[in-house]
Amino acid sequence: MSIWQPKEETMPREELTKLQSERLVAQVKRMYEKVELFRKRMDEAGLKPEDIHGVEDLHKLPFSYKQDLRDYYPYGLFAVPMKDIKRVHASSGTTGKQIVVGYTDADLDMWANCFARALAATGADENSFVHVGYGLGLFTGGFGAHDGAVKMGATAIPISAGNTQRQIQTMIDFGSTVLCCTPSYAMYLGESIEEQGLTDKLSLKAGIFGAEPWTEEMRRQIEEKLRLKAYDIYGLSEIMGPGVSYECEYQCGMHVCEDHFIPEIIDPDTCEVLPAGAQGELVFTTITKEGFPLIRYRTRDICSLNYEKCKCGRTHVRMNKPQGRTDDMLIIRGVNVFPSQIEEVLLKIGGDITPNYQIVVDRKNNTDTFDVNVEMSEQMFSDGVRGIEAVERRITEALKSTLGIAPKVNLVNPKSITRSEGKAKRVIDNRKLK
Amino acid sequence: MRIKQLSIFVENKTGRLHSIIDALSKANVNLRALSIADTTDFGILRVIVDDSDAAKAVLSEIGVISKITDVIAVKIDDKTGGLASVLDTLSDSGIFIEYMYAFLGREAGRALMVLKSSDDDAAAAALTAAGIALTEQSEI
Numbered sequence: 001m002s003i004w005q006p007k008e009e010t011m012p013r014e015e016l017t018k019l020q021s022e023r024l025v026a027q028v029k030r031m032y033e034k035v036e037l038f039r040k041r042m043d044e045a046g047l048k049p050e051d052i053h054g055v056e057d058l059h060k061l062p063f064s065y066k067q068d069l070r071d072y073y074p075y076g077l078f079a080v081p082m083k084d085i086k087r088v089h090a091s092s093g094t095t096g097k098q099i100v101v102g103y104t105d106a107d108l109d110m111w112a113n114c115f116a117r118a119l120a121a122t123g124a125d126e127n128s129f130v131h132v133g134y135g136l137g138l139f140t141g142g143f144g145a146h147d148g149a150v151k152m153g154a155t156a157i158p159i160s161a162g163n164t165q166r167q168i169q170t171m172i173d174f175g176s177t178v179l180c181c182t183p184s185y186a187m188y189l190g191e192s193i194e195e196q197g198l199t200d201k202l203s204l205k206a207g208i209f210g211a212e213p214w215t216e217e218m219r220r221q222i223e224e225k226l227r228l229k230a231y232d233i234y235g236l237s238e239i240m241g242p243g244v245s246y247e248c249e250y251q252c253g254m255h256v257c258e259d260h261f262i263p264e265i266i267d268p269d270t271c272e273v274l275p276a277g278a279q280g281e282l283v284f285t286t287i288t289k290e291g292f293p294l295i296r297y298r299t300r301d302i303c304s305l306n307y308e309k310c311k312c313g314r315t316h317v318r319m320n321k322p323q324g325r326t327d328d329m330l331i332i333r334g335v336n337v338f339p340s341q342i343e344e345v346l347l348k349i350g351g352d353i354t355p356n357y358q359i360v361v362d363r364k365n366n367t368d369t370f371d372v373n374v375e376m377s378e379q380m381f382s383d384g385v386r387g388i389e390a391v392e393r394r395i396t397e398a399l400k401s402t403l404g405i406a407p408k409v410n411l412v413n414p415k416s417i418t419r420s421e422g423k424a425k426r427v428i429d430n431r432k433l434k
Numbered sequence: 435m436r437i438k439q440l441s442i443f444v445e446n447k448t449g450r451l452h453s454i455i456d457a458l459s460k461a462n463v464n465l466r467a468l469s470i471a472d473t474t475d476f477g478i479l480r481v482i483v484d485d486s487d488a489a490k491a492v493l494s495e496i497g498v499i500s501k502i503t504d505v506i507a508v509k510i511d512d513k514t515g516g517l518a519s520v521l522d523t524l525s526d527s528g529i530f531i532e533y534m535y536a537f538l539g540r541e542a543g544r545a546l547m548v549l550k551s552s553d554d555d556a557a558a559a560a561l562t563a564a565g566i567a568l569t570e571q572s573e574i
Binding site: 376377378381382383384385388389392410411412413414415416 | 439441443445446471473475476478480497498499500501503532533550
């Protein structure tokens with residue numbers, strides 16, 4: 001398999017550390033000047049940009065959090081004037097308010113290169129046909145994959161998400177060789193193709209699947225159904241989008257694009273940096289991003305880092321698939337859902353709706369099921385079926401418009417939601433992903 | 435001219451109906467009539483009992499929501515066309531029926547029809563004017 005940017009990707013550790021240090025020092029200096037919140041946090045910590053000499057001082061820097069993006073919504077954390085922001089993307093936040101991220105020309109170029117690295121690691125090149133089945137829109141998945149394919153010089157097929165029949169037809173007619181979409185959708189496509197007996201007509205060689213948790217068993221099934229090699233990819237809008245890290249052909253963790261993002265693993269309670277190999281919360285520092293840089297961003301994802309040299313020749317550290325979250329965020333059909341959002345929506349509907357709810361997530365036929373049970377109250381109950389169905393519908397629609405994904409709402413008896421030590425159990429996740 | 439009906443919310447789960455009926459039975463509540471409206475997600479159990487307040491209290495104890503509503507119970511002669519004349523009267527008065535169900539009264543030769551309409555006052559007046567007898571709570 002070829003390496004897209006061999007100089008950066010195979011840079012000896014010593015040299016890489018030096019490069020990271022230079023970039024970190026410059027980034028801290030620039031952010032101190034341009035980003036009010038960062039300057040405030042530095043001042044509170046009694047730090048000046050001059051105190052940061054390199055990556056060895058990284059641990060001294062203040063953390064940043066998802067809440068910051070909401071507090072400074074929409075553009076308050078950008079480090080360049082808006083005229084230099086060439087594109088924005090957004091993703092859902094915990095309170096129903098989306099978070100916004102922005103990119104300069106250089107940022108978009110860097111991102112495209114990072115995704116191209118992921119593509120190259122699957123064996124893709126300028127002769128490939130990259131089928132972009134992630135949604136092309138404010139969601140970073142679609143444009144990330146698309147720009148990566150264009151950067152590589154491959155033929156991009158920006159079909160976006162949905163319309164399975166058209167996806168299949170296009171894949172066959174256009175000769176797609178690399179499929180980029182969520183793993184659950186890949187599975188669904190694979191099943192549909194199998195049912196229609198079209199497997200032999202596919203030209204797929206590789207698939208890059210991310211944006212939601214998936215298992216080795218799913219990988220095996222996707223590979224069997226679509227007759228391709230399935231690769232994992234990781235990213236988050238706050239840091240960039242898909243391509244922050246990606247798997248190489250040895251599939252022993254995802255290589256982090258360390259020339260742009262420095263990962264750390266910390267103990268989420270004490271905030272101490274943990275030694276290599278230890279499992280903890282993943283924290284990222286963007287050292288080249290111009291538009292929307294972040295220092296020590298708490299991803300809430302739990303994983304570990306492996307600095308051993310990989311057989312593929314890349315020197316960049318590998319992170320394993322996130323093993324969970326330090327907060328209660330759920331990823332349902334690729335969409336981030338926080339239990340607090342549900343409570344907030346129920347309270348906002350107000351009137352007679354009780355905020356006593358329980359989320360039940362499961363995976364059936366490889367698709368996530370999403371149920372929200374809401375306790376019934378005397379006021380919500382009426383003698384007529386239509387009245388109660390209207391209540392259910394009102395809740396479903398309010399949740400859908402906030403979450404971007406429609407749950408199945410079930411009204412249940414009062415006090416029937418399990419309470420342990422007075423605290424209701426809000427989430428039951430029956431998906432077996434470990 | 436109304437009788438009390440107890441409408442009970444039934445979750446769509448195995449054993450729910452049983453636990454409701456069981457609780458009523460243990461509290462010595464006698465069921466006179468019963469009907470279930472069901473959807474794929476939940477049901478509404480409507481019952482006429484001898485003591486609605488007691489029944490509601492018992493259900494509340496086991497965490498089941500119910501509501502006492504007033505409904506009309508029409509006495510219908512046990513012969514062909516008995517119900518048709520009731521419906522004719524309501525239809526002529528422009529009254530819609532939301533639901534109805536029949537049960538046997540204590541009076542021989544007559545069935546009782548519980549009905550909930552778009553306007554129960556107007557329905558009661560129209561039926562009475564047409565000479566159709568309504569049941570009193572005391573007759574249940």
